[in-house]
Amino acid sequence: MIDLTPPKAELKLPGFLLFLTAQACGQVISKTFTLPIPGTVVGILLALCVCCLSPKVAAACQASANMLLPHFGLFLVPIGPSVLMLPKTLLAHGPAVFAVTGISAVLTLAVSMAVFAVLSKLSPERQATGKVAAGGCDGT
Numbered sequence: 001m002i003d004l005t006p007p008k009a010e011l012k013l014p015g016f017l018l019f020l021t022a023q024a025c026g027q028v029i030s031k032t033f034t035l036p037i038p039g040t041v042v043g044i045l046l047a048l049c050v051c052c053l054s055p056k057v058a059a060a061c062q063a064s065a066n067m068l069l070p071h072f073g074l075f076l077v078p079i080g081p082s083v084l085m086l087p088k089t090l091l092a093h094g095p096a097v098f099a100v101t102g103i104s105a106v107l108t109l110a111v112s113m114a115v116f117a118v119l120s121k122l123s124p125e126r127q128a129t130g131k132v133a134a135g136g137c138d139g140t
Contacts, residue, residue, distance in 0.1 A: 015064030018057065022047035 026043025029035070035042065051058040090097070 012060075012064045012067045015057075015060035015062070016068075018050065018061055019043075019047060019064060022050070 023040055023043035026041070026046055027039030029046075030037060030039035030042050047061065051061050
């Protein structure tokens with residue numbers, strides 16, 4: 001049977017508001033102090049700090065993140081039209097852009113795999129049982 005009840009968005013709203021507020025504060029900080037780091041990155045770091053300081057806020061953010069994560073690809077859609085607006089620039093610098101994109105993707109994947117390997121070795125559930133936690137990659 002299909003459940004047609006709407007999700008409880010009111011539980012996810014505080015975490016979403018924290019994300020938006022942190023992004024706005026990050027933009028202000030980045031522009032005010034002319035940081036070489038994008039404001040969105042500063043905002044993510046601010047949200048991370050707030051979540052580390054308050055477990056209650058972290059729980060609210062987790063609920064919002066779980067709601068947004070399946071739709072994360074939609075946040076990247078505006079990049080495509082932006083690139084296509086400058087065809088001459090893309091043709092002139094295309095090989096360099098594709099090379100940098102490819103190299104950064106491979107490096108990101110390698111670092112992600114290394115972090116996952118280290119964290120999976122440190123997981124207390126894995127150390128105690130020798131298995132991946134419930135719902136893990138091996139299906140147990």
